[in-house]
Amino acid sequence: MGDAHRVGVVGLGVISRAYLDTLVGHPAVRVTAVADLDATRSEAVAAERPGVRALTVEELLSSPDVDTVLNLTVPAAHAEIALGAVGHGKNVYGEKPLAADLADAHAVLEAAAKAGVGVGCAPDTVLGTGIQTARAAVAAGSIGRPQFASAVMVTPGHERWHPHPDFYYTAGGGPLLDMGPYYLASLVHLLGPVRAVTGAAGRPRAERVIGSGPRAGERIPVAVDTHVTGVLEHVGGTLTTITTSFDGVATTAAPIEVHGETGTLAVPDPNYFDGEVRLFELGGTEWRTLPVSAGYADGARGIGLLDFVAAHEDRAPRANGELALHVLETMTALLRSAAEGRRVELTTTVNPPAPVPLTPPEDWRGDHHTAPSP
Structure with a gap:
């Protein structure tokens, strides 16, 4: 598998524990740093997990020891953190929605394309x-x-x-x-x-x-x-x-x-x-x-990031930024339609991500030291 992909987590609210439970110790990734506006939170999380450093947000975004920023901040901060990560040449995978408004979401994807880095986004359920x-x-x-x-x-x-x-x-x-x-x-x-x-x-x-x-x-x-x-x-x-x-x-x-x-x-x-x-x-x-026939069995928060890391040139990450952008436009268009009292046509589209073949939990968890199924 080569070296583990290095992940830095920004935002240590309620949902962060579920992600950390999935990612810490997984052979495909290594959580190297955590950051939160409340320094006591990041220090407490780092103290519980050997090898994880507590940093400020800016230190994490610029750290050479981070390949992908996991953005678990509140929605209003999603775009700011994503753009900061991209600006430092890092991939970003975030909680949904991609941004609080459509213009910011477009800006994130455009900046990522220009920088040659990837964007992923929940939900991975x-x-x-x-x-x-x-x-x-x-x-x-x-x-x-x-x-x-x-x-x-x-x-x-x-x-x-x-x-x-x-x-x-x-x-x-x-x-x-x-x-x-x-x-x-x-x-x-x-x-x-x-x-x-x-x-x-x-x-x-x-x-x-x-x-x-x-x-x-x-x-x-x-x-x-x-x-x-x-x-x-x-x-x-x-x-x-x-x-x-x-x-x-x-x-x-x-x-x-x-x-x-x-x-x-x-x-x-x-x-x-x-x-x-x-x-x-x-x-x-x-x-x-119906019998279970597809998907990551016993999935948990963070499987989308593991899929993002495992993606290769044969397919795009399944929880990808283009899907998140289309979902966000669909939602903002619904709200605009409600406010304006009219039908709204969308400007974005997306190909549905590749289906997930039935993948046993020991495979995606890395128990057999294999990456998630392609």
């Missing part, structure tokens, strides 16, 4: 067995030609569990930009890119109350729409109805359903790597659970 088994079923014709789809994400809001939920309700936040990437990336894998959207949105509450942690009971302002719905027109002709909301208590709707000429596919929650894929065939009498 779509590379797990749930979405990939569903994708394989669609590709195999299990439901015939897809006709339409639905995608539904309903929660009462992340402030109920997150101790510092402010960023969910500021620019770059909201249910669509926060959770939409999971659903939209899945839909691109399943049905291809989007050519146009029509949206509607609302903001029922001006404030939210933090429900846990040291700030429990504190009220925070809401500066974004918290219920967004709309219709996506896929290039292939399929229509998807999407709803993302921080204003509902619960739902019985499947996270994603794909309806075809000869069957309906119920797709598991794309916020997770696995889950049952169920098929109801035309003329049948009940749902049938």
